[in-house]
Amino acid sequence: MATVQLTKDNFNDVTSRDGIVLVDFWAAWCGPCRMFAPVFERSSEKHEDIVFGKVDTEAERELAGAFQISSIPTLMAIRDNVVLYAQPGALPEEALEDLIAKVRAVDMDEVAQKLAADKGSR
Template structure:
């Protein structure tokens, strides 16, 4: 599977999908973004169980600002509408592979329990 392009109109729908979503925030003038793009595209072809998306921050400034993007490239990972990861800077191929492995291993029941506990002001149950 290749990457998809997201904008402010499609972003919310994308994070509501069942599959994990990895978003690369980039700009055409950004050298590190251009260097990271082939790494991101390669992983996208290897993982049909994850949606890989790109957001051009030049065209989608409102979306980028709303998500607190301050430097690019920035990667964000969402799963079941929860932001699991956000980091500025290009990852090496090995780092991206490791991140993908970690995303697949996350116990989302535990994550949702922890979120619910935080919202209730209680400690999460083990």
């Protein structure tokens, strides 16, 4: 599956769906972003059940600001509308594949229970 360009207009629609969404916050001038781009693209071709989205932080400053992106590339992993991972840095292919396996393995029922408990304790 090809990557999807994410903007403030479509970000919530894409990321709020059930399933896994990986988001790459990047900029054209960023060397590490350019190095990570083909790794991200190859992974998108291997995992057709995952949405791979890209946010151009130069064009989407408001969106990058909303997520407090201060270093790029930043990779965010969202599953069933819950952010499970958000870290800056270009991952090598093996590390990206490992992250995808970990995100797939998360027990989302357990996450939902924890979120509900945390919300109830406030």
